[in-house]
Amino acid sequence: MPLITLADVSKTYRHGSLEVPALANFSLAVEAGEFTVLAGPSGSGKTTVLNLVGGLDRPSAGTVTVGTLEIGGAPAKILADYRLRRVGFIFQSYNLIPVLTAAENAEFTLMLQGVPRPQRRRRVIGLFAELGIDGLEERRPGDLSGGQQQRVAIARALAAEPDVILADEPTANLDSRTAEELLDLMRDLNLRRGVTFLFSSHDDRVIGRARRVVRLEDGRLAGDTGQRP
């Protein structure tokens, strides 16, 4: 059974009287351990898919299932807990909390989970070493480069040991060399830890590094390479 299943999903946003279809009869299955990119032009629905899978939004029609959780019908409380324990988010603009240090940012979800402090610290120190940002623990996000900030964000996403990491254009704000480094790092984590990665991009070099490319156009499936070795 796939980890993530979108079956006949439609999502329509409302702008007053205007209805904007973001997804139309979109279906997709993602197995645990995949390293899959959602590709497609701006407005094609990539972010919408990630928001649905992340439990930040509900489908207008169809079902989104992650593990045994059906997102559309789950109460808000369950969705918050689902995001807290099973999903890691990485955002295009990093979204670190500026008043917290790098290590404190990475700890944030662990704090929300109620993990005891020493354990939190230990896990974050390990992750910082693994992600090549050791020594930056006490820096504030404002004192870090984009690539470093995104690594801190990856540490934050990984710290909670989620089943799936959702990353919406994680490299769009980075120069291409940093972007490639970061992608290799993510791929490495995917291989070693077996974390499922679902991310979006319209950068061909990034897309080229994914094992599976799912193409969207106007909210519809426009191509799927399937898992490549």
Place this chain on the structure above:
Amino acid sequence: MLSAFLYAWRSLWRNRRRTLITLTAIALSIMVVQAFHNLAVGVYARMIDDGVRAGSGHLAVYRGGYLESREENLSFAPGELAARIRTIAGVQRVLPRVYLPALAQSSSDSRGILLIGVDPEAERAVNPFLKKLPEDGMLRDLDGRDAVIGRKLLGDLKLAVGRKLVVTAQHRDGTLHSELLRVRGVVETGIADVDGSLLMVGRERAALLAGMPGEVHELAIILDRAENDRRVSPALAALTGSRPELAAVSWKEAMPNLANAIKLDYASQKFIFIIILMIVTIGVVNTLLMSVMERLREFGVILALGSSPMRLRRMVLLEALLLGLAAALLGSILGALFTWYLVETGIDLKDFIPETMEFGGVVFDPVLRAAWDVSWMARIALYVVGLTLLAALYPAIKAGRITPVEAMRHH
């Protein structure tokens, strides 16, 4: 180490200047409210003290019905009572008094007066106006012919110290009795009514005139502190219990003018306090709301990361709590300093007002001094912390309503 507390504290200081301004505003309002409350407490205490010393004491014992009718037949023999009351903890002095409406005549004129019979020694120790009299201006004994007279009455009767006058009052037997007195001292209370009708003699002299030897109309009780009336009253009731014809009355009942004037004054002050605190609270709502609106994206991220809306609301409330606590601490320190100044130095109104100031029938000191009311200061500091939390309620609810998708899309 990361904690909700740390996040709240650092967030609070994100906009340092705005937080400082808000903190200062709250602290200053606490300072003003605390200091002016303490000033009021000090001034009222002083007025009550002056009032009870010149008047009927903090507590007074009368024959039932006397206070309402002022009927001079309603006298009583204090016997051992005065001495026993003196033994109650908190009682400073017990002053037996006789009051007689009478007519005073000099060789040139006559006036209706109130003849007051007192224990000279005890009375002088307490009464602020008698205290000012020189030694040779004071009554010498309980049944002598010395009289102390109000300044205005002295003038009305065209008398002078050392001159004689005759007082006439009704005797128990229904006939009028007269007595020859000699002016020994002159007092001036500043209250025209009193200065125009006061004639004070030894207690037994007055009692004999009315044919009630050994009896009094009033036992005025002076306490060490006005607040002690609550403790002394029951003990007093126990002492007078065996004499059902007697009634104990507190200064609030005996001097309703003063009690009401204080009540009214404090009520208007309280109203101002409430307005001040309301304005500050609105300012705090504004600050906290701004701080939430600026962080919609961050709150969206925190919700996306898996915080429940309730938890996010608590984070906002925690920030407000820290702000409130910091302000309460700072404000109370400032309030204490201000109060200390008002206790030590006070506010001198001498240059702003006529020679005597009257309030609820009591003349009061032109130097206003505060008195410490620490428990009230603590209470107001706590209220303000509560108000800050109240002010945070709407911003917190607003933060909890954020939808992460919207927040991250637009901000």
